[in-house]
Every structure is written in structure tokens, then in C-alpha cells.
Amino acid sequence: MAKAQIGTSILALTLIMSACLEDGERGNPLDPLSSNFVDEGQVSGRVTQRSLAGVSGSLVQLTPGGLTSVTDGSGSFSISDVPSGSYTVTVEAAGYVNAVDTISVAPGVPVAANFELNGLPILESWTVNTAHISRWWPLEDLFQVEFVVQASDIDGVFDVDKVWLDIPDYGFADTLLTTQTTGTFARTLNDLDLPTTTIHALLGRPMLLSVRDHLSDIVTTPDLRLVRVIDETPEAVEEAFQNGPQDCLQGQSGSGVVPLIEWKPLFLPYPFTHRVDIIRVDSGLETLVERIDNIPFDETSVVATPLPDGEYYWTVAVVDEFMNRSRSKQVGFCIIP
Template sequence: MMRSLMALPAALVLSGCFGDVPHENPLDPGSDRFVETGVLRGQVTTYYQPFLALSGVTIELSPQNLSTATDSDGLFSFREVPVGEYWVFARDPRYVKDSVRVLVQQETPQRLLFKLDALPQITSFAGRTFHVGSLPPEEDVYFALFEAEVSDPDGLADIASVVIELPALGLQDTMQVTAAAGLFDFRLFGSELPQGELHAAIGYPIRLNVRDRLGSKANPKELILFRIIDQLPEASTPRDLQVVTARPRLSWRPMDLPFPFRYRARVTRVVGGINTLAWESPALSEQDSAVTVDRILAGGEYRWTVSVSDEFGNTSTSAPAAFRVQ
């Protein structure tokens, strides 16, 4: 007991010798450098149910110029953030960026929730021209076929519009949904263009715009039609309802074009006034001028055509010729 009482004055003496202890630690409330800090936490999910967590989203804190990324659960956090007002940004190239202004306080951790709208995507956009020969008195038909494949991480149901534009000619129209998921197409006929000619569209940018239900847009894509095959191939024999064997040989007049091309022959059967595909050849070389149907055709009336296509799918098709199989 006496030892304890004797030690107390010594401790007081030592304390008096040191004076005030310096407060240099910025976490020490007594320090001139002390800064009140708080915690900011949050999560990033998809915009629509089931609100899936989004990983790898960049979260930025301004004006502190701090950044982090969400983890596999879509979570993020900033610790020891000086109290005050900040802008918090959520950025990911696949989604519409979002931001919110928050007040960081020392005693109350801030919790944020970002729900990001996925941007629609244009996977592909292509256009081909077609020249289809007709028998007199009908006129040849010219049209362009455009095909687009689109997607959306929020699901194809989120796609609100797929619009094709030809600004130079004041054209704007909606592409049509096809049976294939995410595939849209549109046919532009020459009769719909100035002077009634598809040639009016050659060389001008044709743009594809895609929007989702919230109005978010995909990065647009453009293409240019650069070729229409005006020369028509000509089906030589058989024609004029000539009677042939069940495996007829089809011949056509050779063509001389200033670009690489392939031939293709196509046979349709006429039943009740309706043409149905009966046979189609593989792609044939520029040197070919005839092909034999490699299957037995049933008796009846048939139409056949020969077409030429360049490497980009631009195509010219002959007027049909007719034959009969007995």
C-alpha cells in the first residue's frame, strides 16, 4: 500500500515535466489536422427485375477524385471520406451512366443504390441490292434488302425501335421484326425513291438507330450501297414450256462482268398458281454456263431462273423461263 502511494507523486511529477502531449495524428480529435470522415457504401444492379448485381462497374467520387469498382455482388465502398457533399458516378460502357449527389456524415454511413439501364447493341448491319428480271409487259424490280441484328442485356423485350434512315433523301422507316430472335429487316424499293430508281441511294450513308424503352440509344451504325448489277443474266434452255426429262439440264448465256461473281440456278414448281422451291444449285463459277438438276423432279410445270451475285451479295436474277416434266 505504501509503495502505491509513493508512486503517485512520481507520476504527477513526470506528467508535469512533459507538459501537453502533441496531437499530430489526423485521426486525433485534438489535432489541428483532424478531419471528420464518414463511410460511403452502395450497390449497382440492373434496371429491371430481378435486379441482378453488376460487377466491374466503375464508381467515382468527385471532387475527391477517388474511384473503385463493384465486386461480384455489385457492392462498393469508400472509407474515411471527409464529411461533405459529393457527386458519385457509376460508369460502364455497356450501360447508361448514372450519378447522384450525396452528403457524407461522420455518424451516419451513406448507402446508395444504382440501377443501370443497359444500352441496346447493334451486332451487325448489312445491305444488299437486288435486280429481278420480269417478263413483258411487267418491268424489272429493283430493291435493297437491309438486315440488322440487335441485342440488349436487359432482354430483347426492351428494344423499342429499330429505325433505318437515309438522311440525304429524307428517308426514315422502321425495320420489321423477323422470325429469328433479334433479327430485323427492311426492303427499300426503287419506286419509293426520287425518280423511282434505287440508283438514287447509291453512295449515300444509310444509318441504323436503335432505342430501348427508356429512350437510351445504341451507338449508330452506317453503311453505303455501292453497287447495283444492272446487267441481267438470261435463261436459255429449257424455256417456253419445253418438255424435258425429270433431271433437266439448265443452260444460260455467259456473262462478262467487271468484278468477281457466281451463278446460281433455282427451280420452282407451279402448283395451283403458287411457286414453291423445288431445287437450287450451289454457287457456280464464272466459267459455268449450264448445270444439271441433281434430283428427280415430279411431273408438272416448273419455272427456273439463273442469278449472278458478287462477293457482297448484290444480285441480279433473270426473268423466269418455263418447262414441263412428264
């Protein structure tokens, strides 16, 4: 009899507790059965360069849903109230390659999403121009196309792996070479280097310059086009050196000689200026000792700075507004005490 009463009491207590649990409030926001349940999480992280410096102003976007955040000065971001589910995270920043990753968001569980962006290489400046060079030997004039590029990279100039040119109409490509100036790349092509009979055939043809970094990301210029080859060349007045270009000029002790450089007038149907170069020659080694730029088109002479004893030659060139140029033959002279 006692055992039956005990069993009945336990059953009644169980039913009472069960009723209490069913009727009681569920306040835990992580309990799916709670009226306070929030089916959302949080995504936060940091966007950095390869050097680990923060990238401020980066746009971080979740897809689907379109929730976004912009990184602060340290590259950090946070997106709250993100519904549970799977997302694609895209990071965009000016000058960098976009980064993409996938994440899963669960209620109340913080998700860390960190990104390291590769900075794009930069074509800071470039010039493409023609050069027409008159010379004593070989007798034929030389025609060239000159390419000069200043390139860099957000991750540092030493991340620049290659700079090259393309001439799509001819399926032609060539690599620009590094120079003594950090970040400057150059290439000069003669008639024989090109897939055309003359440089004139390149006029109006599209050309492209590209730079690639060590992670193989590439930036390319818009179409570039040659606009002119200057066929006329200026002609030096050799009589300015009295007895001829190979004669020596007598200088005064300790004061050097101030040579007068003269050339014949040249008339062209477009704007241009003159440029004079004076080169010193020592045992075959040539050194540019003076360059006089932007001489007005209607001037036909210029006075150089005093020159010490030695062997020299000078040239005069016409230069148009696109930096295309045409150069005279060399005029040699020497100076003795």
C-alpha cells in the same frame, strides 16, 4: 457560516472538474474536438441490371476528388475514406447507359448508393444491298434496296422497341419490320418507295441504321453506303428443257427428275458468283425448295437435286462481294410421272 463553507467547497469542486475536462484527452474519432477526429465516411452499394443481376466490372467514381471503385462479381462496391461533403456518383459499364446520382457524406455514417443500369440495344449485324430483278410482267425490270438487321439488347431481345433507317441527304426515314426470326428486322424498298428517281441515285449517299429500346436509348451504325447496282442480268438457256420452259419433264416412277439448269456466260469487271433458286408453285403458293449458292463465275450450269412431280420455276442470279445481285427472268417447268 456553514452555508458559506458549503458554497465555497462546491465552487472549488466545479473549478477542479472544469480544469480536468479541459486538460483531458478526447479519444472519440467522431468528436470534432478530438485529436483522433476523422472527417471521413464510407460509400458502398450494388450495381445491377434491370433484371437485378449484378453488373461486374462497373466503374464507380465520386466527383469531386476522383475516388473510384470497380464492382465485384455480384455488382457490389465500397469506397472508404471519403471526406465529408456532397458528391456526384457516376457509374459506367460497357454496354450500359451511364447512371448518375448525388450523395452527401458525413463522418462515420455509411452511405448506401445502389444503381440499376439500362442495357443498351445492340446492332449485332446488318446488310444493305441492291437487287435488280428481271421479270416477264410487268415488262420493266425491278430495282430494290434491301436492309436486314440483327438486333438485340443486353436486357433481352424483347426490349428492342424499333429499328429504322435514315437517308439524311433526302430527309428520308422508314421502319424495318419484324420477321419470323427473332431479333431479325428487314425492309425492302423499291424505286417508288424512295425520294429519288432511281436507286442508282443512292450510290455513295450516307445511310444510317438505328435501334431503340423501350427506355428510348438509341444505338446507330456508322455511315453505310451503297457501292453498286448490277445493271446486267444473267440470261437462262431455256433450251435445256428440250421442248421449252413450259413443257413438262418426264420422270421415272419414284425417283423424281434431276433438272439441268443452264445459263449464258456473263462477263463483269468485278468478282461475282452465281446463285440458283428453284421454286415450287402449288395453287399460287410459292415455296423455295432449293438454293445453290457460290457457283463460280465461270460456270454456266448446275445439276439440281431430284424433284418430285409438280410445277416449278427457277432463276439464276449474279452476286457480287457486297451481296448486291441481279436476277434472270423466271424459267417455268413441270414434272410429271
